[in-house]
Amino acid sequence: MARRFVLQPREPSPADPGLTLDYAADLDSQQHAAATAGDGVTLVVAGAGTGKTRTLVYRVAYLVETGVPPEQIVLLTFTRRAASEMLTRAAGLLDGRCERVRGGTFHAYCLELLRRHSERIGYPQRFGVLDAADAADVVDLARTRLGLDRLPKRFPKKRTLLAMFSAATNRGLELDEVLAEEYPQYAEHLDLIERLRGAYAETKRRTGVMDFDDLLALALELLRENPDVRRQVAGRIRHVLVDEYQDVNLLQADLVEQFQSVHGNAMMVGDDAQSIYRFRGADVGHILEVQKRYNGARVLKLEHNYRSTQPILDLANRVLDEAVEKYDKRLFTDREGGDLPALVAAPDDDMEARFVAQVVLDKREAGTDLNRMAVLFRSGWCSYALEAELNRRKIPFVKFGGLKLTEAAHVKDVVAHLRVAENPADAVAWNRALRLVEGVGPTTAGRLLDWIGAAATGGGPAAAVQMLRQSVDEVVPSASVAASVGRLVEALTPLRDDDMPPEEQVERLLGYYRPVFERVYADDFPKREADLDAVVALAARHRSRTALLESLALDPLDWTQEPAEGARKDEPPLVLSTIHSAKGLEFDTVFLIHALDGVLPSAYALASSDEEDEERRLLYVALTRAETELYASYPLVQYRRGTGQYLTEPSRFLSGLPESLLEPWSLVEEATPPASGDALPEADRPALPRSSGGA
Numbered sequence: 001m002a003r004r005f006v007l008q009p010r011e012p013s014p015a016d017p018g019l020t021l022d023y024a025a026d027l028d029s030q031q032h033a034a035a036t037a038g039d040g041v042t043l044v045v046a047g048a049g050t051g052k053t054r055t056l057v058y059r060v061a062y063l064v065e066t067g068v069p070p071e072q073i074v075l076l077t078f079t080r081r082a083a084s085e086m087l088t089r090a091a092g093l094l095d096g097r098c099e100r101v102r103g104g105t106f107h108a109y110c111l112e113l114l115r116r117h118s119e120r121i122g123y124p125q126r127f128g129v130l131d132a133a134d135a136a137d138v139v140d141l142a143r144t145r146l147g148l149d150r151l152p153k154r155f156p157k158k159r160t161l162l163a164m165f166s167a168a169t170n171r172g173l174e175l176d177e178v179l180a181e182e183y184p185q186y187a188e189h190l191d192l193i194e195r196l197r198g199a200y201a202e203t204k205r206r207t208g209v210m211d212f213d214d215l216l217a218l219a220l221e222l223l224r225e226n227p228d229v230r231r232q233v234a235g236r237i238r239h240v241l242v243d244e245y246q247d248v249n250l251l252q253a254d255l256v257e258q259f260q261s262v263h264g265n266a267m268m269v270g271d272d273a274q275s276i277y278r279f280r281g282a283d284v285g286h287i288l289e290v291q292k293r294y295n296g297a298r299v300l301k302l303e304h305n306y307r308s309t310q311p312i313l314d315l316a317n318r319v320l321d322e323a324v325e326k327y328d329k330r331l332f333t334d335r336e337g338g339d340l341p342a343l344v345a346a347p348d349d350d351m352e353a354r355f356v357a358q359v360v361l362d363k364r365e366a367g368t369d370l371n372r373m374a375v376l377f378r379s380g381w382c383s384y385a386l387e388a389e390l391n392r393r394k395i396p397f398v399k400f401g402g403l404k405l406t407e408a409a410h411v412k413d414v415v416a417h418l419r420v421a422e423n424p425a426d427a428v429a430w431n432r433a434l435r436l437v438e439g440v441g442p443t444t445a446g447r448l449l450d451w452i453g454a455a456a457t458g459g460g461p462a463a464a465v466q467m468l469r470q471s472v473d474e475v476v477p478s479a480s481v482a483a484s485v486g487r488l489v490e491a492l493t494p495l496r497d498d499d500m501p502p503e504e505q506v507e508r509l510l511g512y513y514r515p516v517f518e519r520v521y522a523d524d525f526p527k528r529e530a531d532l533d534a535v536v537a538l539a540a541r542h543r544s545r546t547a548l549l550e551s552l553a554l555d556p557l558d559w560t561q562e563p564a565e566g567a568r569k570d571e572p573p574l575v576l577s578t579i580h581s582a583k584g585l586e587f588d589t590v591f592l593i594h595a596l597d598g599v600l601p602s603a604y605a606l607a608s609s610d611e612e613d614e615e616r617r618l619l620y621v622a623l624t625r626a627e628t629e630l631y632a633s634y635p636l637v638q639y640r641r642g643t644g645q646y647l648t649e650p651s652r653f654l655s656g657l658p659e660s661l662l663e664p665w666s667l668v669e670e671a672t673p674p675a676s677g678d679a680l681p682e683a684d685r686p687a688l689p690r691s692s693g694g695a
C-alpha cells in the first residue's frame, strides 16, 4: 500500500508580525496559550465565565490566519446557533474566510456525512430523521409487527423503552446492563425488550428513518467499517474543535477520535464542573480521561472569571468543593466588592413569587433592563406561581426550556405531511396524516398503511402515493371517507415537486390542513395559529424541504410565550428558564427559585454519588450565570396531592453553608403601608428585612 505523507501547514510563532490580530493583547495569558496552541490534541478546561467562547473564536481566527484552509476546520458545538455565532464573531475579527469554517452540532455533521455515504450503510439517500415523539410511534409500529397486542401488565412505556435503547447505544452498554443499572424492576422482561429493540431497528430501516442516536451510531459505524471513507473524511479535517466537551457521550467522544485520526489535531474545550446532560447519555468521564484516550494530550486551564463578583464565585467554588471527581481549578476575578448571595426563605410559593416580582420591579426602576435578569429553576413546573404573578403585574417574560415549537401537536401535523412528501415510505408520518382525516380510525389507517408499505418497497416512493390514489376506494369502506383520503392525496401530490420553494409547499399544505386544524383543535385553534405562521416563516429561511425538515428535527426551536397582556411591546422581557436551557448565558441578576431538597437535587437523582454530583453541577451552572446579584429562594411549604401541605427543606447543597458565603433572608409582610403611587397594592407588598447579619 502506498505510504501517505501528510503535509502540515507552516506554524508562525505567536509573535509573528504577519498576524493581523494582536492575540496577546486581546486575550489573557491562559486564553492566549489556548488560542495559539500548536498542533496535536489539546484539552482546554475552562471554568464558568472565563471566556471559553472568546477563546474559541480567537482559535478559529488564529488557525485561519496561519494558513489552515477554513473548509478543513470543523467546529462542533452544542447548538447550531452557538456555532454560527462564533463563526460570525471570528469573521468580524478577521475576515469572511472564517465563515467558511464548517460549524454545527455533532448530529448535523453526522447527518451530512450519512447523506453523502448513505449507500454504504444501506439507507436511501433521503432517509428521514425522527424526533423523540416520532420514535415512540415507531416503537408502536414495531410492537404491532411483532404481534404483541398485549404486553405484560408491568411493562415499560414507549418513552421508557426508548430511553433504555438510547442509554445502551450512547453509552456502549448491553441492554441487560442498562436494565440492571437503571431499571431493575423490568429485568424480568429482558427478552421481550430485546426483541422490541430488534423490531424497532428493523422498522426504522424498512421505513427509511433514523432516530437521533442512529445519526451518531451509524456515522461511527460508517467511519469504522469503511477505511476509505474514514481516510477521505478525516483527511479533510485538519483541525477539529469541540465546544462543551464535558457533555459528550461515548459515541461523540469516539467520533472526535475518528475525525482527528488523519491529522491528529483536536482541541476540546469544556468545563467538567458544568456537565449536566447525564440523562441524555453524556458522561463527564470523557473530559476527565482525555489524557488516557490521547497519549500526550496537553491540558490547559482558564480560571480568570470575567463575569461574576468574588462573593458569587466564592459560593460557586464552595458548592463544587464537595464534588467527587473533577479537575482542580479555582475561579478568581478582578472585580472588586459585590453583595453576598442571599438564601431567601419564603413562607410559600406565592410569597416566593411576590418576592421575585418585587425585586425585579425595584431593579427595573433602578435601571436594570428586564432581560438582564433571569429566573432559573430545576423543572418547568417550578415557575407556575411566578408566571401567574408576572402576568398579574404585567411584567413581560419569556420562558425557555419548556415545550419546543416542534413538539406542539399542530406543528407536528404539518411536519408529518411534509415528511410524507419527502419520504413516502415513512409509515409514522403517514399514520399521523391519515389519522387526521375525518372518519379514518386505526383500522382503516392500518389497512392503508399496509398498501402504502407494499407500494413503497415494491415500486419506490413515488409509487406509494400513486398506489394510495388507486386503492382508496378498495380499502376505505365509506365513499365519503374515501373522498376525504383522496383530498389528502391530492394535497400531497404537488409537494413532491422538489423545485417548489419550501415556504410555498407549506402554504399549499396549509390550504388543505387549515380546515382539518380547525376541526381537530376546535377549542383553541386561534391561539395556535401563530405557530403555523412561524412554520411558514421558518420554511422561507430554508433552501429545500430536506433542509427544512432537517433543521426542524435537529434544532427544535424554543417555544416562547407571548409577553403578558398590556406589557410594553418594545421592552425586552425578563427571562425564565430551566437551568439546562440557561447554559452558556449570563445575567446581571439571577434568581434561583425552588432551591428545595427533592427538587435540586431532584428526589429522583439520589441513587448514586454520580447522580448527586450531577445535581450539584447543575446548581453550579445556575450560580455562575450571575454577574452581580444572586438570590436563591425556596418556599417553606409545598403541596402534594393526596397528603396535602408539608414542610420543606432547602437544597442540601446550600443549607448549612456559613453566613459569610450565603446570607439568610426571611420575608415578612410590611406593617405600615407604603406611600401611594407604587406599582403594588399596599397589602400585597412584602418587605425584605434580613433576618440576620443584614443591615
Ligand SMILES: Nc1ncnc2c1ncn2[C@@H]1O[C@H](COP(=O)(O)OP(=O)(O)OP(=O)(O)O)[C@@H](O)[C@H]1O
Pocket (backbone or CB within 6 Å): 026, 027, 028, 031, 046, 047, 048, 049, 050, 051, 052, 053, 054, 055, 271, 305, 306, 307, 583, 584, 585, 624
Ligand atoms: N480577556 C477578556 N477580557 C475581558 N472580558 C472578557 C475576556 N474574556 C472573556 N470576557 C468576558 O467574560 C464573559 C464570559 O465569557 P464567555 O461567555 O465566553 O464565558 P464562558 O467561559 O463561555 O462561560 P460559561 O462556560 O460559564 O458559559 C463575557 O462577558 C466575555 O465578554
